[in-house]
Amino acid sequence: MIILETKNLKKIYGSGETAVHALDGVNLSIENGEFISIVGTSGSGKSTLLHMLGGLDRPTSGDVIVDGKNIFSLKDEELTIFRRRKIGFVFQNYNLVPTLNVYENIVLPIGLDGNTPDKKYIDRIINILGLESKLKNMPNNLSGGQQQRVAIARALASKPAIILADEPTGNLDSKTSQDVLSLLKVTSEKFKQTIVMITHNEEIAQLADRIIHIEDGQIVGGSSNV
Numbered sequence: 001m002i003i004l005e006t007k008n009l010k011k012i013y014g015s016g017e018t019a020v021h022a023l024d025g026v027n028l029s030i031e032n033g034e035f036i037s038i039v040g041t042s043g044s045g046k047s048t049l050l051h052m053l054g055g056l057d058r059p060t061s062g063d064v065i066v067d068g069k070n071i072f073s074l075k076d077e078e079l080t081i082f083r084r085r086k087i088g089f090v091f092q093n094y095n096l097v098p099t100l101n102v103y104e105n106i107v108l109p110i111g112l113d114g115n116t117p118d119k120k121y122i123d124r125i126i127n128i129l130g131l132e133s134k135l136k137n138m139p140n141n142l143s144g145g146q147q148q149r150v151a152i153a154r155a156l157a158s159k160p161a162i163i164l165a166d167e168p169t170g171n172l173d174s175k176t177s178q179d180v181l182s183l184l185k186v187t188s189e190k191f192k193q194t195i196v197m198i199t200h201n202e203e204i205a206q207l208a209d210r211i212i213h214i215e216d217g218q219i220v221g222g223s224s225n226v
């Protein structure tokens, strides 16, 4: 079953002489439970694509279909709710809430949806990510790698059907990166989650079922590891 699909997706920033064609006709189909890596040079459109897949920004033209639903046909408010229920997002710049401590950041999306956290599961994530001693810290008292781990914990906390991660290991050492990847793989298999992960790291990209290469806003062929 296809869970994520784009149809001739285009995103143009600006207009006229200065227009940037960040996405230039992307057609993509992702099966439920697939683990996809997206690789490409800086500025090739990776983050733009991930933001569109997660309904964070509207395309100039084309569609994104999530679980059979054309998400940009939804009103902003419906889209926000849909995103919160379905998608866990790890942002390239973390996007932690500066006025909430680490634990509050991690459980924030669950609370917003009126649910109660699965304490045991969250404790396990916190443990694997090595955040036990930092739960009361504010984000601005954390290193980049620590903030990144909080962002990962937050994305996983609500067990979303889809995890969209923008360079989730960009600030982590290789041991922690491997731990994060195993965590993503184990949880995604257990909860039948779909993962789309941007990475610059070839070794990490190889751990996915399929690698998608993007260049100048276009997909330039893919390869399958399975």
Ligand SMILES: Nc1ncnc2c1ncn2[C@@H]1O[C@H](COP(=O)(O)OP(=O)(O)OP(=O)(O)O)[C@@H](O)[C@H]1O
Binding pocket: 013, 014, 020, 021, 022, 040, 041, 042, 043, 044, 045, 046, 047, 048, 049, 092
């Ligand atoms: N808000 C914006 N306004 C104008 N141009 C933008 C905006 N966001 C991205 N761009 C441009 O769109 C293109 C694609 O950017 P994007 O952030 O998707 O690249 P990326 O592949 O994620 O790069 P990186 O690996 O450096 O994170 C770039 O040329 C960038 O300058």
Ligand SMILES: [Mg+2]
Binding pocket: 046, 047, 048, 092, 166
């Ligand atoms: Mg980016």
